Amino acid sequence: MRTRLLPLAMAAALVACGCGCGARANGGGKPVIAAAFYPLAWLAEQVAGPGFYVQNLTKPGAEPHDLELTPRQVIDVGESKLAFYVKGVQPAVDKAVRQHAKGHSLDAESVVRTLPAPQDEAGDGAADPHLWLDPTRFATVATALGERLARVDAPNAAVYRSRAAQVVTRLNALDAEFRTGLRDCARKEIVTGHSAFGYLAERYGLTQVGVAGLDPDAEPSPRRIADLTGLVRRTGATTVFTETLTSPKTAATLAQEAGVRTEVLDPAEGVRPHSHDDYFSIMRRDLATLRPALGCS
Secondary structure, rough: OOOHHHHHHHHHHHHOOHHHOOOOHHHHOOOOOOOHHHHHHHHHHHHHHHHHHHOOOOOOOOOOOOOOOHHHHHHHHHHEEEEEEEOOHHHHHHHHHHHHHHHEEEEEEHHHEEEEEEEOOOHHHHHEHHHHHHHHHHHHHHHHHHHHHHOOOOOHHHHHHHHHHHHHHHHHHHHHHHHOOOEOOOOEEEEEEOOOHHHHHHOOOOEEEEEEOOOOOOOOOHHHHHHHHHHHHHHOOEEEEEEOOOHHHHHHHHHHHHHHHHEEEOOOOOOOOOOOHHHHHHHHHHHHHHHHEEEEE
């Protein structure tokens, strides 16, 4: 009955579409988890298993920060068994959850200790939302998701808890790989296209230097570029890291000014269409990229 509470335009869209184009229809009638973007959709698939249909609200290859929901997607959020998101990444999802899914949502940020946003973006107590880049925090989210699904589908509670525990084991092993791989490094500064790697940096004793802030589309000022160029030279950094789903132009400009190279460091916010990557392959590739850039032995 939630559709009665939706705005008239969205209700009209549902009537026009009929029963054949929503998330439940695409999932063959299974209960739906509306996941905001890739790492959450991946985690939901691991923990929920085949009994749920996981709808990723962000298309493959799209930049999650830019997401605008269609009326149909807003309806899907409202009708889902669980809306799974990270508050602060996608304002459109935050709004849809607040208006239509407040009683059946899980904000991953609410179950971990968060880091503040970069100093120039930390107004109103804003947190850095990129928590999935710390495997230990993501393991905490996996456990919380398993508990929530255990309440949603009580007869199968043990199954969801077991799947969550399996994911936690794998995430803890990934954490051990990072701790070992980044233990002895000549440099600790990672110069990144935007400030997505704060959790990874904190976990493994690194220092993030973001060309832009949390918004990957933000354009740093010429003064900021000049300051960062000096910092890169002073620290002896050899690399400025670009990303997979955003333009490398600004980071490449800094690298050229500082006389260093660029490499791709993936914030695991999404995967390209038809990619065979998953969360673990992305994270392990990041580790393999970081080690030579930081002079790790």
